[in-house]
Structure formats: C-alpha cells, structure tokens
Amino acid sequence: MSEAIRAVDLLREAAQMYDSEQSRLSVAARDAWRTGFVSGGEWMVLALSEMRGVPPALTPPNLQALGIIKYSLACAAALLVIGIALWTGIEPLALLCIPAFYAVEVQMVFLFPIVLDGYTHPFRESRKWTVVQGGTLSAMKVVMPLAAVMIFGGFLGQGFIRSWCLGCLAVVLWYEKLRQKVSESSNADAIVQ
Structure with a gap:
C-alpha cells in the first residue's frame, strides 16, 4: 500500500460526508440503532450507495447473526485474558483484555461491507482485507482510535449516535479505499504483464 490509511483521516472524511447537506446519513442515523445489526447494516447500505453513487442494494438477511458471532468471538478473547489474569493472580494482566478484544475484532472489521x-x-x-x-x-x-470515538465521542458532546455512526x-470509507487500492494494483499488474 502506497499511502498509510489513518483513523484521523477516515474520521475527518466521515464527518464531512455525514454532516453534508446532500447526504441522507444523519437523518437515517436516527433509526440506525433500532434493530441492532440489521438496522445498522441498512444504514451502511445507504452509506455505500452514497459513496458509490448508486441506488441502495438490498440488505442481506443474516446481519444480526453475523454481528453476534463477530462480537461474541471478540468478547471471548477478552474474557479469556481476564480469566488468565484472575487464575494466575496477576490482575494487571486483565488490562490486556482490550487489545485481545481488538486483535480478534480486526479480523472481522470489514465483515459488514x-x-x-x-x-x-x-x-x-474479511480476514483477507485485514491482511x-x-x-x-x-x-x-x-x-x-475509531472505537474510542464511537464509545466516548458522545461523552465529549459530539452526540452518541453521531459518534457511533x-x-x-469510517470503516466503510476504509473498506472502499482498500478496494480502490487493490483494484488499481490489479490493473497495474495486468498492464505490466
């Protein structure tokens, strides 16, 4: 990858898109949380359609199950670390539950797109895109850093729903940037051959 993708850049671009008067994302966000992963996925469909300039696609039916699996696996990793810390009596090890959670979660960060x-x-x-x-x-x-904004942004006056969205x-934008880089790389390889 030629240029590093940074959270701060993704969040800046996400805020511009979300707050744009031409975007429907902020209005649609009011309902994005109502049915969990399903309504969140529907909101991401809208985001992808706005990014790509195409009509929204149908939302797949299995988003709730996929979201539960994704976060159950990440939570299991965190709980395993906490269990080891308690079992060994080295309680400060429990702090490693946060990186353990995210080490598993990033394998599935692109799952919804x-x-x-x-x-x-x-x-x-999703694992391939992490690679x-x-x-x-x-x-x-x-x-x-994206997770920190999602979790704590509301406490900093940025709005809980807005921060989460x-x-x-930002994840959808990140996915699109990686897709473009892979596509450009594939086209360049085809030209060279």
Missing part, C-alpha cells in the same frame, strides 16, 4: 457486497465467505474475506491493510497490528492502529462510516 463485505456481506453487503455479496461475498459468499464473509469471515474469510491487505497490513495485518492485525496495522488494522488495530486504525480500529482502536462516524466510526461505522
């Missing part, structure tokens, strides 16, 4: 794009093996494909980003640590450097939109 991938499902929305119709990939048939979304978990495997395209540069691997687990590279993806964590982007995901953790900015993080989701």
